[in-house]
Amino acid sequence: MTEEEGCYVFIVDDDFSIRDVFREILEDEGYSVASAANGRVALDKLRRGTRPCVILLDLMMPVMDGWQFRVEQQKDPALAEIPVVVVSADTQVRQKAASLQAAGYLQKPTEMDVLLATVRQHCQ
Numbered sequence: 346m347t348e349e350e351g352c353y354v355f356i357v358d359d360d361f362s363i364r365d366v367f368r369e370i371l372e373d374e375g376y377s378v379a380s381a382a383n384g385r386v387a388l389d390k391l392r393r394g395t396r397p398c399v400i401l402l403d404l405m406m407p408v409m410d411g412w413q414f415r416v417e418q419q420k421d422p423a424l425a426e427i428p429v430v431v432v433s434a435d436t437q438v439r440q441k442a443a444s445l446q447a448a449g450y451l452q453k454p455t456e457m458d459v460l461l462a463t464v465r466q467h468c469q
Contacts, residue, residue: 352468353377353395357387357414358403358432363453367401370457371464383407384414391424399467400429401451404441415445428467 354371356364359382368378379397381387383406391397400418404411411431418424428448431438432455442450449463 353379353397354464354468355387355391355397355400355427356380357382357384357400357406357411359383359406360403363403363432367460370460374461374464376464376468384409384411384417387414388417388421388424391418391427392421396424396427398428398469399448399464400427401432401464402429402447404431404433404435412445415447419446430463430467 354376356367356378357380358364364380368380371378379390379394381390385408402411402414415429418429429445430449430451431442431445431447432451432453433441434453435441438450438452448467451460451463
């Protein structure tokens with residue numbers, strides 16, 4: 346799978362270890378992966394690059410958090426339709442994902458098979 350085929354995943358999380366583990370798991374399955382440490386960097390990269398099949402979005406980040414990112418993403422017609430899966434340790438992650446009109450959610454810590462099944466749903 347290549348970015349040109351539209352099968353790449355964009356990870357937005359300020360925790361380097363989470364980005365690194367997710368990247369490793371997804372690349373082992375053949376996905377291309379891009380990442381950003383906050384919402385501001387993510388928006389800049391998305392506006393300059395290829396459209397991912399899904400965005401894995403943390404909520405709590407410095408500079409621009411997941412809430413602010415989602416508002417800006419939804420305002421941008423070129424980015425608004427990219428599915429977002431909220432990834433959070435928050436016990437209310439399901440409700441928060443729903444309030445953000447996210448395509449889904451993953452509870453941290455995330456099991457590998459759940460991560461892969463979620464990504465597969467959006468990257469076919």
